[in-house]
Every structure is written in structure tokens, then in C-alpha cells.
Amino acid sequence: MTNFIHDITRFEVAPPAVFFLMLFSLLLALVHTLIFLALFKISFRPSKLLYILYPSIMAVTAFIDLRWIVLEFIVLFLFTFVLGICGMIFAFIKSVKLSQKERHRFRKKHHIPRKPLRKKILGGFFSLLFILVFYVNPGLFVLSIFLILPILSLILPSKRNRFFKYQQLLPTSKIRSVAMGLAELRGELIAGDALLSSPIKSKRCIGFQYSIEKVSTDKDGKKSYRTIFNETKCNPFRLKDATGTISVNPENMDLYQLDIDERYQSGGKRYTQRLLMPKDQVLIVGKIGLQNNIPVLQYEPIKKVFGIAPYHYITTYNTFKPLLNRFLSFTSIFGFFVALILMSTIVIRQDYIGITFTPTGHNFVLLNNQSHNKLKDIHKSQNRKNKIITPQQTNPDTAVQRAKEDELPPEVHIETIELPDIPSNTTKKKTK
Amino acid sequence: MNTIIGYIVIFLIAAGLISTVISLYNRLIMLKFNVDKAYANIDLLLKQRTDEIPDLIKVVKESVNYESSQLEKLTKLRTAFINSTDQDERVKLSNTMAPMVHSLVAVAENYPDLKANTGFNVLQQRVSDIEDAITDRRELFNESVNMYNIGIHEFPNVLLARILGYKDKTLLRVSEQEKQYDGIRF
Structure with missing residues (x-):
């Protein structure tokens, strides 16, 4: 290092070179200003401070001792990297702190408890x-x-999967005669004593599902959404069918596939609201229990299922689920054969085709020399019967030659077949 | 690398196959027990209806000069129902009792005194509710049986159902006795 400094400061720099170095220092001033502005969020007053400072320092140094000016320029140049790295670390820490602050504010606003x-x-x-x-x-x-x-x-099947499984397996009971235990009921919603006020536009409803998603956009402009907040609220309500009504205790109840009521995007976030409204036609799976000797539909703690979904969605689901299952079955079978191929080594030669199943080492020969010859014989006999001559044999000389080789009987008459679709070399030669 | 991918695919398919078999098995078990539960729930209501008979007889006896042989017959049938453990026999006995209970309840139409009796009205309402509930639960039972029968005949469930020895269950049909309407007799 000492040697390097010694070497650099040994010679005096010519005055035109000093001028150029001062010009380059202006470029460095520009880069440094940008780093301070973008990464450190510092703006100088006056804004062109570094544009004046760097050339001035260089000029002063040149005035004092012309030998030190190159070293000074190198230091300024290397300072760019140090400043850049420090700036990135600073920006990272600042952004982490900022996002922490934002998360804290968000948690406070929506009353989200801290993660343990x-x-x-x-x-x-x-x-x-x-x-x-x-x-x-x-x-x-x-x-x-x-x-x-x-x-x-x-x-660990999800609650949603459990709900959709049970709705497929359970017969729909009538409210009038519903038995205690796990049951599936279908009917119209009737509001209870009080209605809720929805988060967007304060609409009066039985229940709502409110979610906030963070929107990220990739290079191609494709948007992706990550849920950062989800809130489900529901007040007690009643379910009515043709035979009667039953109270529903919404504690631990999940809302599935409710129709979107309101959705908008603002400040890099997407806000969605789904509502459970009176008179909605729904299907509920839960446990029939007794509260004050009155049957109530509530959470089933053993099977861990209690959910509500719009009836029209359930119909669609039950129509398309079997189709999806069938698709998955066929894909699995296809995947199985793909896996077998991937796990095998296939050898193809002129007179041999074989498959070796790598894990076990089993060898399956599909075609060997003998079978190849047999195929050749079959081909020959077919040619004899049909008098078919392939396009390559359109040249009479070649055809005769091949016939001799194949030992065709002399009575076989070989004809040249004109193939308009396939241009052959022979035809071209003839026209010439 | 191809071999590793092949192994992964085979593993995934095997895991999928095992999970499918487990879920099919669970599905069949649930369908089977749903039918049993639906049947048991009907039986409970039949029992409930039978339990109303003594009170009904008592009220009718006090207010109306009802044919005593009919009442005795009903009491005997009720005792037989309570003592019976065989499901089919219980259903048969219940079906025999049903028209008799109906006629007992309908008696009030011809007797204003009985119609004015609050106790009788309550009993009448309860029997009527139980009858409605029995009808609903019969429907539910038939739906459960139908789901079960379809479930054990669907592919690939049918393979597992055959291994488990699951057989078709019969639907509850209205008996000829129930279909027959003899009018109200006193």
C-alpha cells in the first residue's frame, strides 16, 4: 500500500491532465449526489454543492502539490463504491424499519394481535x-x-376441505325434523336481533368477510396478491326452510365462497368485501345441539366443521368436482407412464430397439435383428402382392436393381408411378 | 436426474393413490353409518309416538265412550313394540299402530267435549308433529340409502365396496297397510 502511494505520488501531473481530472471529478460529483439523494435521502443545499466542492478540492490540491492530485482522484473514485455499499445497507435498514412501522400501524388499526x-x-x-x-x-x-x-x-386436511367433503356425504335434513348431531341444512337466511355494519360503505348485513391483499407487480406487469389481513364477523341469525326455522350460533363458523360485494385497489393494496345478507340461499354444515332446550346449529368440535356457503356455489362445486377428480385420475395415469419412461433407458439402433428399466435392470427387447429380418420379409411379400413401388423407386434403373436384389420373380412388371405432389430428381432430369 | 424425477413422480402417485384409497374408505364408512343413523333416528320417533299412546288412551277413555277392544289392542301392540329388539318387527308393529293412533287422534272431530280438552289438544299436536317428523326422517333415510347405494356402485368405490362386502340397502317404502284408508272407525 505504501509502495502504491509512493508510486502514485512520485510524478507531477501535467496541467492539461489536471483539467481532465477536474472534469472527471464533476462526473463523480454527479454519481455521489445521486447516491446521497436516492439511498441516503439527503439533498444538498445548495443542490450543486458537490459539483463545486470536488473540482475546487482538486484545484486547491493542484495548487499546493501537483503530485497528490492522482491519488486524490483515486480516493474519490473508490469512495463511490464505499458510498454505494453504505447507501444500500442504510436504505435496507430504513425500509425494514419503515415496513415495521407500517405493519405496527396496520395491526393497531385492525386490532390484529402480535405474532407470538x-x-x-x-x-x-x-x-x-x-x-x-x-x-x-x-x-x-x-x-x-x-x-x-x-x-x-x-x-391435516383444511377446514374448507372438510366442509366440502361433508356437504357431499351428508343428506340434507329438514329443519322441522333435524336430529341431534352432525347435520346439513339448506335454507334462507333471516337476520337475528342485530345486524352488522360492513367495513366498506357500512352496509347492513348478517356477516362479512373482509380481506386486504398486498399487490406485487412483476417485470411483465403481472400482478400477484398476498393476503395480509383477513377478518370474518357474523352475528347470530336464523335459517328458514319450508318446514321451519332454526337458530344459528355463528361462533367458529367459516364463510366459504361468498359473492364479492365490493372490491377496490388503493396504495398498493386490494380491499375485498363479501357479505352474508338476509334472504341469501345457503347451505350449512354443523352440529345440532341444544341451547336452553332449543335446537341450535353450532360448531362441531369432534369433526371440526362448521361452515356456510351460498347454495348456487355448492351446486356448481358438486357438478365440477367429479370432472376435476376424473382429470386428476387421468393425469396420474399419464404421469405414471411418463415416470416409467424417465426411469428407463431406451436404446434405438438400426436393427435393435430395447428398453432397460434402470432401477431393477430389467431389459425389454422390442425389436432385434431377427425380428427386423422378419419384418423385411413381410414387407417384401406385401410388395409382391400389391406391386407397390415406393417413391424412391421411381427411377427405373434403381427399381430394377432393387428388384434384383430383393429377388423378385421376373413376371413382376415394374412401373414408374408419377407422383405430382412429391418432386423427384428423376423427373427433373427427364425435363432437362 | 431423470431417474430421480421418475422416483418423485412415482412417489407422488403412490401418495395420491394411498390418500385416495383412505378417503374412499372413509367415504364409504360415513355413507354406511349415515344410513344406520337415519334409521335409528326414525326408530327414536316411533318410540316417541308409542310413548304418547298411554296418555292418549287415558284422555280418550275419560271423555269418550271409545271401543275398548281397540284400546286394548293398541296397548298390547305398544307393549310388544317396547319389548321388541328386532328392527323389522318394530317397524311392522309401528306400522300397525299408526292407523289406530290416527283414528284415536281424529276422534275429537266428533266429540266437542274432547275437542275442548286442552290436554287432548296438546297430545294431538304432539302426535301430529311426530308424524310429520317421521315423514321427514323417512325421506332423509331414503336419501341416505340412495347416497350409499350410489356410493358403493360408483367407480372406483365399487372395488373397495366389494372387498368390504358392502351390499345394497333397501329404501323404506309405504306399506300396503299404510296406503289403505279405512276411514275413521269408532
């Missing part, structure tokens, strides 16, 4: 583990994703 520390630590640990596995062994990462997700969904 245990959950935060666990989440962080698993994220770190996934990142580590991804960097150490990407193959294992993909495999673990494929293994864990299906097994988890198998062991």
Missing part, C-alpha cells in the same frame, strides 16, 4: 433450514417440498 415469539422463532428456523437445504443440496430441497406438502395435506 415462539411462532416467530419457529418460522425463522424453518425458513433458515429451507434456505440452507436449498444452497447445500437443491435436489433434496425439491424432494423435501414434494414429500412434505402432500403428506401434510394428507394428515
